[in-house]
Amino acid sequence: MAQAEIPYQEAMPLHHPHSWVTKYWFSQDHKVIAVQYGITAMAVGLIALLASLLMRTQIGFPGAIEWITPDRYYQAVTMHGMIMVIYLLTAFLLGSFGNYLIPLMLGARDMVFPFVNMISYHVYLLSVVILLASFFVPGGPTGAGWTLYPPQAILTGTPGADWGIITMLLSLAVFIVAFTMGGLNYITTILQARTRGMTLMRMPLSVWGIFAATVLGLLAFPALFVSAVMMILDQVIGTSFFMPAIASSFEPSASEYSGGSPLLFQHLFWFFGHPEVYIVALPAFGVVSDLISVHARKNIFGYRMMVWAIVWIGVLSFVVWAHHMYVAGMHPYFGFFFATTTLIIAVPTAIKVYNWTLTLWRANIRFTVPMLFAIAFVITFVVGGLTGLFLGNVIVDVPLSDTYFVVAHFHMVMGVSPILVIFGGIYHWYPKITGRMLNDTVGKLHFWITAVGTYVIYFPMHYLGFVGVPRRYYHNEPLGESAFYPASAELLNQGISIAAFIVGAAQLLFVYNLFVSYWRGRPAGDNPWEACSLEWRTPQTPPIHGNWSDTLPTVHRWAYDYSVPGEKEDFIPQDVPHRA
C-alpha cells in the first residue's frame, strides 16, 4: 500500500524556474522559500533590535536623546515585542527552518503544494509591509504594548490609537493567513509525504518539533485572528466587544461604548499567546536536540521520551493561558487550576533538559559554533525556565507581575533561547544552503559576545524586579511615582543598556559573516559535520530543485546512529542499510 504511493511522490510535478523572477522571487522551491522567509524575518528583526536599543537608551540614560518622547518609547516597546515574537521568531523557526528542513529531512521532493507554499511567503511579506506601513501612518505605530490590551489600545492618549492599531491588527490577520497556508503544507508533508522507511519514530526531532509547533499554530492563531477582527470592529465601526461604558467617559468625542468585556480580549489573546510560546519553543527544542546529538557524536538520549515530551508540552500549552492573567482578577479556583497545569508543564520540559544533558554526558563533544550555541541554549533555557516556576504560582506572581522579573523571565526563556537556537541552526545548516562554511573565528566572537551579553543584560533584571522596578515605564529616574525603588537600580539600568548596545552591535558581525562567507567561505563539501540525517545525503550541495535524483532515498535507521560500537565510522547515515 505505502510502497504504491512512492512513485506518486517521485514523479511529483515540479515547476522549474525559467527566469530570474521565477527562480528567486516567485520560486516554488521550498529551499528558496525558506531563504526568503529567513531574510525577511532577519531584516524585520533588525528593526526590532533597533527599537529595543532605543528603549534601552531611554531606560539607561533618561532624557539623553530628546527625540525619544514617551510616545516613541511606547511605540518602540510595542513594535519590538510584536516583531520579535511573531514576525521574527515564529516566521523564522517555522517559515524558514520548517520550509528548509521538512522535505530534506523526510526525503521528499518538495512540500506537497509548492504553489500554496510560494503564496504563503508572499502573504507573509505583505503582512510585514503592512506592519512597516504603520511607521508612516498618521500618529505612527501603536504603542499599546505587544499584548494590545483594550480598552487602552484604541483610546486617545495611547500612541497610534487611530491608525497604528488598525495596521497592526490587519497585519496580524494577514500573517495568520500566511501561516495557515504554510502550516497546512508542513503538516500534510510530514504526515503524507515521507520517503520509504521514514516512519514517524525515525523522524529527526527537528521535524517533530516543527510538526507539533505547526499544529499548535493552526489551533492557537484562530483566537488571535478572532480577537483582531473584534478589536478592529470596536475601533472602526464602534461596536463594544471589549469596550466597557467607562471607556466612553475618558473620551467623550468617541463612540458610545457600553457593556463590553476587556477580560474577553485577554482570554482570547492568551489562548493564542501561551501556545505561541511553545510555537517558538518546540521547533527550538527539536533543532537543538539535533545539534547536540550531531556535535556530541552521540545518539540523542531517550528519543521516544523526547517525542512524547514534545507532544505533551503541546497539549498542555492549551490549558495554561490564564497564568498570564493572575492580576487581571479571577476566581481563586481558576488561579489554582492554571497554576497547577502550568507547573505540570515543567515535567515534560524537565525531561527534555535532562535528556539533553545526558546526551552531552561523557560524549565526544566537538566545540563547534553550533554546539556552543546549543549548550548556551540549554543553560539559558534552564535559567529562564526556573523563574517560570516562580511566576507560575499565583501568590508569587502577583507581586512580581509587571516588574522587570517578568521581563527577565520571558526574555531568557522565549526570547534569547530560541534566538540562540536560530543562530546555532544557521551555523549548522548554512553549509548545506550555500555550500560554504561560515567563518569560525567571527562565529565564536559572535557567540561569546551574544551569550555572555545575554547574562549581563538579563541577570540584573531579576534583581530589578525584586526591588519592584515596574516594566514599561518611561520615567525611571527617582521622581514622583517611581521614587520607591533604590538608586542602585539606576546604575544597573545603565550597565544593562551598555551591554545591550554591545550585543546589538555584535549582531552585525553575524550579518557580515553571512554575507562574506557566501562568496569567501571555505567550501563545505556534502557533509561537513558528519551528520546522519537525510538532508546531508543529497546528491548535490546545495541541493537542486527536487532535492534528490530520480529515486527518493530509502531510510533504514533513525537519525542518531553516532558512535555505534563495533562500527568503523562514528556515524551511519539514515539511508545506509543494516549489515546482513
Add this chain to the structure above:
Amino acid sequence: MAQAAAAGHATIFEDWGSDVTTFKGVPWGKAMMWIFLLSDTFIFSCFLISYMTVRITAAEPWPNASEVFSLTMFGAPVPLLLIAIMTFDLITSSGTMALAVNYGYRRDKKKAIRFICATAFFGAVFVGMQAFEWTKLISEGVKPWGNEWGAEQFGACFFMITGFHGMHVSAGVIYLLIVAWRLHKGVYDKTNYEIVEIVGLYWHFVDLVWVFIFAFFYLW
C-alpha cells in the same frame, strides 16, 4: 481481553507511524482540507464562545430572538420563518453536494458537475436570503453599535458571525464553480475525482457551522 486491546492499540500506532503516509490512501489535498477545517473549527469556536461570553456579561438585557427575527406574513408576525427557509436551503445543498461526490466517484462527470452547480445555486440563494435578512434588520434599527431591543452586542455579534459565515458560503460558491469548470475542462481526468470530495468536505463543514450558528443565535 486487555492483551488483545493492547495489541490493537499497538497496531494503530504502527499503522500511523509507518513510513510514507500516516493516513493510508488519503490524497494530499484531502488531508490538507481536513487539517484546514480543524483550524477553521477553532476560528468559529472562538467566535461562538466570544459571543456566549459577551452575551452572559452584557450589561443590558439581551433582545428576544423570536421577536427580532420574525417575518410578517399576512399581517401576523411569524417567528423564525426566514431562518427556517434558509436552514432548509442550506441543508438541501448538503444533499446535492453528497450526490455530486457520489457521482464523482462513479466517474459520472456530467451528473457530478450538474449537482455541484445545484449546490452552488443553493449556496447563492442562501447568501441572497442572508442579504435580505441583513437589510431588513438594519432598516428596523439593528446596528452593530446599538439597537432598540437591548444589549448593543446583539447586533455586533450577529453581523460579525453571520457575516463571517456568509463569507465562507460565498467563497464556497466560488470554489464550487471553479471546481465544476475545471472538471468540465478535464483538468482532473487523470485523478480519482477526489477534488469533488474535497470541495464537499468544505461545503459540509460550512453547513455544520450554520447549524451551530442557528442554534446559538436563533434558538437561544
